[in-house]
């Protein structure tokens with residue numbers, strides 16, 4: 001594991017020495033986040049979002065545990081208990097807004113982190129496992145955020161729960177029983193609320209566990225980098241600490257400034273006013289939309305409006321929505337190009353910036369809009385492109401594309417001098 | 424190993440006596456983050472304090488017109504029992520006959536009641552030992568060796584002024600802040 005030139009942990013104190021013999025936790029930290037982890041010297045800012053997502057997970061856990069101290073998971077009083085948090089609990093409003101906006105910041109970080117992987121080919125050998133675990137983390141995050149949004153038991157909470165569990169109803173034959181099993185009833189009620197709370201509390205800790213595996217598997221090959229070229233010698237790396245701890249610290253500071261702006265000045269900007277109306281099973285809000293981070297997937301769900309080959313439109317939408325994410329599990333084997341970084345793949349680069357990214361933005365926009373024309377048609381075109389990108393364009397490109405010449409080493413790419421001379 | 428031409432501590436720094444310019448940035452950044460962390464920790468802890476709705480119920484008004492001389496009632500204030508006792512002449516005399524120096528927690532009956540209303544003894548029904556509810560407020564309960572209250576948990580005896588006389592409790596039953604709004608209504612808290 002790691003590179004042979006990684007700095008060796010040397011306890012500075014006698015106590016450190018004693019610890020190192022009994023439980024080498026400081027050594028473990030040193031080797032994974034400290035000076036003992038050599039990281040490529042050319043990482044750009046896109047490499048900052050993994051640690052940022054981790055920090056926002058911690059923010060969610062800390063604020064979430066606090067909310068759970070004051071929240072009551074009972075359909076009769078859940079809404080009131082959230083208002084109690086907002087009005088009565090000391091600084092309760094701050095924790096609730098921090099938790100609600102923290103979820104958005106977590107997803108911003110994780111989307112940039114995933115996008116980085118997609119562009120720089122971080123999913124390719126030898127990093128497939130890191131990527132697969134990342135997709136698992138993302139799925140867990142979606143489940144967590146969905147169930148969290150149900151907890152305040154407002155109108156959007158209730159109807160969101162109803163619509164999302166309704167997706168399972170689309171499954172032929174067993175759909176209805178599955179939906180009833182998930183809800184513990186025929187519509188969202190106390191049983192559903194309680195199990196969602198239980199799982200909403202649990203899943204972030206499961207995520208933390210999978211993140212540990214994610215980082216463990218990262219430290220076997222080490223980080224990818226903007227050239228996608230393997231590290232070839234000590235000149236290609238710098239110790240993680242202080243170089244990347246300082247760099248991560250700086251973007252953390254920036255992120256916290258933006259977070260504070262949202263938290264203290266625009267706390268409800270990303271929310272829906274509708275969710276300040278208590279859940280009412282007898283009246284559906286005019287436009288049910290999930291939180292912004294689900295919009296692209298929601299657009300894919302709604303893009304299917306006609307039955308096809310005897311498959312009902314509803315089932316198609318559900319299958320497409322789940323496949324849109326599940327296709328990521330196959331990505332390392334769909335894109336066979338040996339060149340990792342998009343910087344050296346002229347055609348891939350164009351398809352990425354002018355195909356995939358606009359396509360996801362369009363899906364995102366349509367997912368948040370009313371389900372009417374022209375948005376339905378736009379979602380249909382974008383959905384088609386989305387799948388084409390992964391299932392047709394990437395496999396084809398890896399055959400026909402002629403990549404640009406790769407630098408001989410990271411050091412050469414950065415300094416212009418060959419690896420042997422730069423030192 | 425000198426790797427790249429990035430800052431290798433020995434080459435760039437070392438201005439005077441091992442003090443590096445970067446140390447200043449380092450200390451400034453860490454102090455700033457530290458101050459921010461302390462400012463964040465305060466609300467993180469303070470949220471556990473009683474919330475506004477709990478504090479809003481912090482005082483109650485009790486109608487005492489129905490309590491006969493020699494009787495006591497139990498009521499609840501801040502989710503804790505309160506004893507309100509209308510002392511008899513004999514109980515008042517008994518309380519005043521004790522010399523303060525004999526007491527573990529010296530206080531006179533006058534110290535514990537409102538002037539002109541010395542017959543109204545208002546205390547928390549919470550034993551100062553470990554918090555049980557002492558007996559003696561309701562009719563027929565044991566009042567202990569000193570005719571006031573008796574805590575059955577570990578045997579604390581309180582006298583007619585609810586002062587600790589015998590047993591493990593360290594102090595007298597606590598007298599909450601209270602005020603007579605009229606002859607028949609007392610506000611506690």
Ligand code: HEM
Nearest residue numbers: 060061064065067068071096100103145148149151152204
């Ligand atoms: C990545 C981790 C997490 C995400 C993405 C997340 C997301 C959310 C979201 C979107 C809401 C609804 C916010 C609103 O509109 O009010 C919510 C509510 C809630 N969450 Fe989380 N959460 C996470 C972790 C946690 C943890 C670890 C706990 C408990 C230990 C927790 C406890 C709660 C509680 C009690 C509520 C209801 C109060 C409220 O609605 O503000 N959350 N969560």
Ligand code: FES
Nearest residue numbers: 550552553574577
């Ligand atoms: S609690 Fe009353 S004597 Fe111990």
